[in-house]
Amino acid sequence: MTQALTLRNLVAFGTLAVLALVPLYSHATGNFFMMTLFTRIVILAMAAVSLNLIMGFGGMVSFGHAAYLGIGGYVVGILAHEGVGSGFVQWPLALVVSALFALVIGALSLRTRGVYFIMITLAFAQMIYYVGVSLDRYGADDGLTIYKRSDFAGLLNLSNRTVFYYVCVALLFATIYLVWRLVNSRFGMVIQGARSNERRMRAIGVPTYRYRLTCFVIAGTICGLAGVLLANQADFVSPAMMHWTRSGDLIVMAVLGGMGSVIGPVIGAVALLVLEEALSGITEYWQIILGPMLLGIVLYARGGIEGLLQGGRHD
Amino acid sequence: MTDAIDPLLSISGLSKRFGGVVASDNVTLQVKPGELHAIIGPNGAGKTTLITQLMGEIRPDGGKVLFEGEDITALPTWQRGQKGLARSFQITSLFLDFTALDNVALAVQAQAGHSFHFWRNARKQAELREPARAALARVGLAGREDIVVSNMSHGEHRQIEIAMALAMKPRMLLLDEPMAGMGPEESAKLVKTLRELKKELTILLIEHDMEAVFALADRISVLVYGRVIASGAPEDIRNNAEVKKAYLGDGKKTAVAHG
Numbered sequence: 180m181t182q183a184l185t186l187r188n189l190v191a192f193g194t195l196a197v198l199a200l201v202p203l204y205s206h207a208t209g210n211f212f213m214m215t216l217f218t219r220i221v222i223l224a225m226a227a228v229s230l231n232l233i234m235g236f237g238g239m240v241s242f243g244h245a246a247y248l249g250i251g252g253y254v255v256g257i258l259a260h261e262g263v264g265s266g267f268v269q270w271p272l273a274l275v276v277s278a279l280f281a282l283v284i285g286a287l288s289l290r291t292r293g294v295y296f297i298m299i300t301l302a303f304a305q306m307i308y309y310v311g312v313s314l315d316r317y318g319a320d321d322g323l324t325i326y327k328r329s330d331f332a333g334l335l336n337l338s339n340r341t342v343f344y345y346v347c348v349a350l351l352f353a354t355i356y357l358v359w360r361l362v363n364s365r366f367g368m369v370i371q372g373a374r375s376n377e378r379r380m381r382a383i384g385v386p387t388y389r390y391r392l393t394c395f396v397i398a399g400t401i402c403g404l405a406g407v408l409l410a411n412q413a414d415f416v417s418p419a420m421m422h423w424t425r426s427g428d429l430i431v432m433a434v435l436g437g438m439g440s441v442i443g444p445v446i447g448a449v450a451l452l453v454l455e456e457a458l459s460g461i462t463e464y465w466q467i468i469l470g471p472m473l474l475g476i477v478l479y480a481r482g483g484i485e486g487l488l489q490g491g492r493h494d
Numbered sequence: 495m496t497d498a499i500d501p502l503l504s505i506s507g508l509s510k511r512f513g514g515v516v517a518s519d520n521v522t523l524q525v526k527p528g529e530l531h532a533i534i535g536p537n538g539a540g541k542t543t544l545i546t547q548l549m550g551e552i553r554p555d556g557g558k559v560l561f562e563g564e565d566i567t568a569l570p571t572w573q574r575g576q577k578g579l580a581r582s583f584q585i586t587s588l589f590l591d592f593t594a595l596d597n598v599a600l601a602v603q604a605q606a607g608h609s610f611h612f613w614r615n616a617r618k619q620a621e622l623r624e625p626a627r628a629a630l631a632r633v634g635l636a637g638r639e640d641i642v643v644s645n646m647s648h649g650e651h652r653q654i655e656i657a658m659a660l661a662m663k664p665r666m667l668l669l670d671e672p673m674a675g676m677g678p679e680e681s682a683k684l685v686k687t688l689r690e691l692k693k694e695l696t697i698l699l700i701e702h703d704m705e706a707v708f709a710l711a712d713r714i715s716v717l718v719y720g721r722v723i724a725s726g727a728p729e730d731i732r733n734n735a736e737v738k739k740a741y742l743g744d745g746k747k748t749a750v751a752h753g
Contacts (some may be wrong), residue, residue: 360612360613360615361612363615363616363617364611364612364613364614364615364616365603365609365610365611365614365616365619365622366609366610366611366612367612367616368596368599368600368603368609368616369600369603369609371589371591371592372589372592372600375589375590375591375592376587376588376589376590378551378587379583379587379588379589380600380604381551381570381571381572381575382549382571382575382580382581382583382587383575383580383600383601383604383605383658383662384572384573384574384575384576384604384605384662385572385575385604385609386570386572386573387572390609390610393610
């Protein structure tokens, strides 16, 4: 809450500043691989922030959040394949479809708690994954190439990688701001209260289910938008986008960065993907190094990297 | 007497069994507006189960609950909260990672219409914070507002429980052993607070602290094995032979009446 110049805030804003400055670096050095890498990081950070809205703040540990990446991506891919290239059609439709899926999945999953909730969200995601695998018309498990990025009628040229990067960064920043407003609003207080003590929440007269469901839909919709960006970034969609390991990656990003804050998952996404990139340059078996590092963070820094910077709450 | 006044809460024929255990055995009792009605009884008599049914967290097998003349037997918990039934929990049930003020402000918010407000910072809304501050002050926690609840003492938790119930501006308080685990000094303070509250509120009080019960209650019902064995003014209950037997046993075993 305090806006003091702590190490934690420094790292948080430092991370956002770095994200905003990556294209300058790439243009100065000609290292455009860096920008491609960071485009992916920014998009997945957005998905992780949306997951953390339900997981960190709402206590709803969804193990199927990558499904919305796939849904958003496939809406773009399928429309492009069928000749509808306009972003003004693709993007809103992707958001609506993601929201509808989240509504149905949430409405059923939120009747369960704990491990059952984790399992049922995973099951839904796997179902959607296999639907993707069976879409023969759209490439089945080979995936579907998108020959033209979403067209915004000359307003934005997404094929220009710098423009595209800044679109992603702008949407990530907007997401962070939106989620930050959300968690501090009356709605956010109810969501966090329901995580902390749902029984008490009902006793003071709050129908928790509808708030949790609303939150679930908001998170799914944001993640659907990340899926739209991911499809455009890769010029390709495939069922792999929504494989359960991808859902796991998103959870790791949030846990690694810190679930207690809005910005934690962004730090987690940057840390995880940069490490992955750096370590895989060193050895083929980079996961042997990454695994213990993750373990260490989870065991010794309860609040993730964010919590570590805060000066380690010992609770 | 006040027999002409319609009861605020009316329980008739309430029954609940868990397997072979009878938790509520045809419980019938009425609480009149403005009354402090205490329910006493040995452990396992079904007192907490009764409150849990009144709040709708457990459905009774049979019987009816009327609140302000309206049948609320089938209403979900949150709607009962909206209608003005506020409970405190025997085992402290708070939002532990929030501050004391956040806890109570959330109770205020719950009564201030729906919470589908996504934008304005709830912690900066005076219409939530001020009534919450007032409720905390009432239970003697002024100056402790900004402390995270998990760092506060058990006695303070009990006080926050009551502050939250108060912040709901209830028609009726259901207090489930508010003095459980409190020291004598804290208990005495709470008795004073409750004496103030009963001037404005109807209260159903479950309590093991007999001193507190007899100091506060207008009427007392005695619950044993889920059954109301006696109901009446404190002096009648004190002299009731059946109650003495239930509490003191028939000379062989002594029922323990401590939480």
